[in-house]
Amino acid sequence: MRRKDIDGSESVPSFYGKELRWKREQAGLTLQQLAEGSFYGLSHLSEIERGQRRMPHDLAEHVDRVLKSDGFFARRCEDVRKARAKGHADYYVEVLELEDRAQDIEEWMPDVIPGPLQLEPYIRAVIHATHPSESEERTAEKVSARRERSWLFEDPTGPETWVVMSELVLLRPILDAEQMAEQLAHIVEVARHRRFIPQILPWNSDTHPFMMGTTRLLTFHDAPPLMYTEGMYSGQVIDDPGTVRQYSKAYDRLRAAALPPGASLEIIEQAAEDYRDGKLHRGLGHRPLAEEQPQQR
Template identity: 65%
Template sequence: MAARKEIDGSASVPAFYGKELRWKREAVGLTLRQAVEGSFYGVSYLSEIERGQRRMPLDLAKHMDQVLRTDGFFTRRCEDVRKAKRGLVAPYFEDALEMETHARDIEEWNPMLLPGPLQLEPYIRGIILAVDPLEPEVTVKAKVTARRDRAWVFEDAAGPASWAVLHESILREPIVEDDAMAEQLAHVAAVARRRRFIPQILPCNAGAHPFMMGSTFFMSFSDAPPMVYTEGMFSGQLIDDPGVVTRYQQAYNRLRAAALSPAVSLRMIEQAAEDYGNGNHARRRERSRLADEQLQHGT
């Protein structure tokens, strides 16, 4: 039998919280399985909370307070733990980021940008500096590193099964120089070719479709209910209501039906990368600019 691993409660607020949870559970003589009985969560989920590796959802905190008879202790303090974990990502994305590391499957919709774990440094820099041109270089570098650290989501063989629907404008409207865009799209295609994720392109002429708004992604787990995360420019929301999650999933299924097939989408990504690399995209852009000028001058 593996030796029991002690928890260092001084390592972080989540570790302190988890250690207290384990102590209370063991004090009343409950196993992990007995403690989660009657909740929607699995044994591994609770174990990771006790080790400071996972956040405590509010509904599970209420369940543990009831089971352990702790008078609301864990319910009152789970928000404190969440606040203590702030770092280089936006506060509203922190919980989703943590859940991402435990997801079994991820399905994503992006109307304007490539998914974060697929982004290379020039693309990441372009996004960061577009939001805040005065961002200190040391912070930019740290944010780039933090985002590249998420590459495992799409590139690790042990990562979640992933599906991404991307709007065609992501391929046609570059946010970095053409050579960097060529490298970026070639990277996306290479990851897809290794069967690490399935891409679908929603064409510009698709008309009205679900999710005509900000990015959305779904996460399903082996030991917890599914979740939806939606994000706008300066806000994000995690949704766990089963009925609402189901409606989002149904809408996503309709979105996938409106998108091009994975095989056609992958060829389109590869062609876009080639066009940026050989100058075709720049030439088309110049022809379009000249046509617009002629139209404006009535010639």
């Protein structure tokens, strides 16, 4: 079987990875031989060569020693890190790499639609709300970067994803009626064709876990689970096993408080129809959408 070549012109990480493969093969080493003596495995190096992961600084120093490359890879680490972060906040770079490796993702969204499900108008509205003075060039960069993450929900080979959203996400018309209808219809379409499973937590639900902040639990084939929490301008990866377990059990309670997936999908469809019919939103003075759905589980 012919080995697939790496197109180093695609991105900085791809260029970096192609250079690593070239220098490794020039030295007559296999990936396994290059990994020996480091804390990293063959698959980690392979993904770096393909431009799919950035190289940690300690691994870059190890590679420079083995390949006698005079600090080349260690010096380029920061360039690759910045390239991976283009269009994303600096604190999110590590999460991008974790998403690439995740087997399952469970997420709580109290305020907005999950990023990979957002269409361009919705992305722009969220960006303008949090960064009102940002340039159009930077905004366009962020829109592109967020749409590139759509594979998480749309690619059949992506991680299995479970998302609990507050009903208020549907009732908050941050776009005009037509655009909100299109955005919510997109969620329904993705949910029906992929392994993305939605649940809606009614807006008037009693006290429940995760009453503040976006939270995401990531599990992996070959590593312990991690939790990621995010505020408006910051994010944190939590890897302490005891703390991650607490978050995981809290997420189970959150799912139990939310409506079943089938009823939740009907609620999202109903919200899309309401926007399309010009009703805009039900508002807190009307019966919430969730109350119109059967409560059978």
